[in-house]
Amino acid sequence: MNFRTRHREDPEINLIPFIDVLLVVLIFVMLTTTYAKFTELKINLPVANAQSTKPRPKELVVVVTADGRYSVDNRQVEGRSVELLAAALTAGTGANRDTVIVLTADASATHQSVINVMDAARRAGLSQLTFATQGQMGAAAAQP
Numbered sequence: 001m002n003f004r005t006r007h008r009e010d011p012e013i014n015l016i017p018f019i020d021v022l023l024v025v026l027i028f029v030m031l032t033t034t035y036a037k038f039t040e041l042k043i044n045l046p047v048a049n050a051q052s053t054k055p056r057p058k059e060l061v062v063v064v065t066a067d068g069r070y071s072v073d074n075r076q077v078e079g080r081s082v083e084l085l086a087a088a089l090t091a092g093t094g095a096n097r098d099t100v101i102v103l104t105a106d107a108s109a110t111h112q113s114v115i116n117v118m119d120a121a122r123r124a125g126l127s128q129l130t131f132a133t134q135g136q137m138g139a140a141a142a143q144p
Helices: 014-031 081-092 111-123 137-142
Strands: 057-063 070-072 099-104 128-131
Touching: 057 081, 057 111, 070 081, 070 111, 070 128, 081 111
Parallel strands: 057 099, 099 128
Antiparallel strands: 057 070
16 A cells, blocks of 8 residues: 655646736727727718608798708797797797697708707697608609
């Protein structure tokens, strides 16, 4: 019988291969990550391919120009505040709260200008809002 005590070695954890793998993963992540800025997106809105709708008797057309000016039923709104726009909407609809607001915004109008129209409609008590778009040239000719 062999009763000799064996000399046990303490186990060691070698961290160098682990660090090497982590560095390779870090380099992979850094090389594959895109750093895109959302302010550099160039979009051109609005265009839609739909048939023109029939005019409704209870419509109020609000136009937003590229520089942020408003007109309600072909009447220029003096100023650009939401309160003035809400007053013009109230005057244009009278007591009729079923009026549909047709928002016609220039493609280069600011988002804030369109939101101001929506906020003014809410303040005036008008809940029906639709957006007018321009049809595509080739698609408009193809439709009956």
